[in-house]
Amino acid sequence: MAEKYLIGVDGSEHSRVALAWGLARAAERNADVELLHVADDSFLSESVAFLSEAQQASQQMLDSETAYAKTLGFTGNITGTAVVGHPIAELEAASKRVDLLILGAHSGSRFAGSFFGTRAVKAAATAHCPVAVIPKHEVSPGAGIAVGIDGSEASKVAIAYAAEAASMRGVPLIAVYAWMAPLTPGLEYLWSEELVEAQRSAAEEAIAIGVAGLAERYPDLTIERRIVQSPPVAALVQVGEEVETLVVGSRGRGGISRLLLGSVSHGVLQALPCPVIVTRATA
Template identity: 35%
Template structure:
């Protein structure tokens, strides 16, 4: 399990999709895959083992070159998954599930894991796609830089384009400014600032085509719009600036609920 891609499963179709998505992600990076089912009912122990074995076999058939292991654990799902995130490269969960065991419902397990995991967390929403760009939310916070690192790495492994989104909600309507700010000047300055933040990463990843997008929208709306054609959306765990108050429960929570593609939430630092 150490340094694996770890997937929380419960036997539901969404968790199976998350496991298969995680297998593709692990294969791209050359990492092993480890499936975890948290069972809180001792009378269903045999069924839990069969469920994990079946999913492990499905992942192996989909990716024969990939080392895949499985485990049934006791305890609370979020707590157990967060514990395993301490040694994982990536933790993956479905957006919602309703298997024979604990539910993995967005707003409870998935959100808790995204808030507290020690490694990047991917919440797999809907039917994942294998084409399209990687989208990432950008501001001038340390969390944004960590998200950019993850997004560029993902785009490199996918050989995909990257769309960097800078949100400026209500920037054109700042009160008590005289003379009034010119909307085009605001957009131009924001685009230049965005380019400055991306410059170092573009130099490190010259093979990744990068597109900048400055939007006069709420960050959730801007990111979800970019995610409509994306195969992955990356956000920082918390931020400031254009993404004021980027905390789970606000912007990150909003895209976890509404983005039409898998969402990766990346922590800035671990606070034990």
């Protein structure tokens, strides 16, 4: 069964960058594509007339973006959905039926229903599938796919996703492990060179475990290991400026805490140095 990608569209330049990115990836993997436009009903009257007009406007936007998508040369299957509702709730519901959700990231927009700012972060936190958030600026294709490793179950899911994607695209996988010596005021003197070296050794072991088995599964995959003494967000953002895609894991959560991404994935999405894909561990 073919994979299916869901791309949020709103007619903005940021959205169209994400649309082009998503269509290119879908073409590589022979995936089907569904476009989704959500007319945000947060500030709309609940009268039937207003909601009917909003639905018509949403459909018009979807039709326009579907026509635009076809000009980009994508020859696969494209369907579309136009709805009136809360963008995050609609995205969460739609994410149950797809393999990847793709959104553009906005610093602000005049378009109603745009997936900008914290909406992309919230969508990544609530979605039931991996979420790709695409910045407006261009990146270098073929520069590799980076993934953050920390030994958690969430990072294992991210590693598996990144390795498969890197192998599929024929680009290097860059596995990044960031660590910092504890900075406890007044106790800095307890950190000797021996303890720092022990910390480095632990980091090397963790990254070795993280990438174990990948060489056998993907014999043609080049794996670069990077151990960085730096805060995780800073380390991943720096690497993200060099690669075509960055993959980070987010722990699965239930209830209202689903709205909260981990500090690392949240920080990386706020900086968004390149297309970032957030994967989710099983709750």
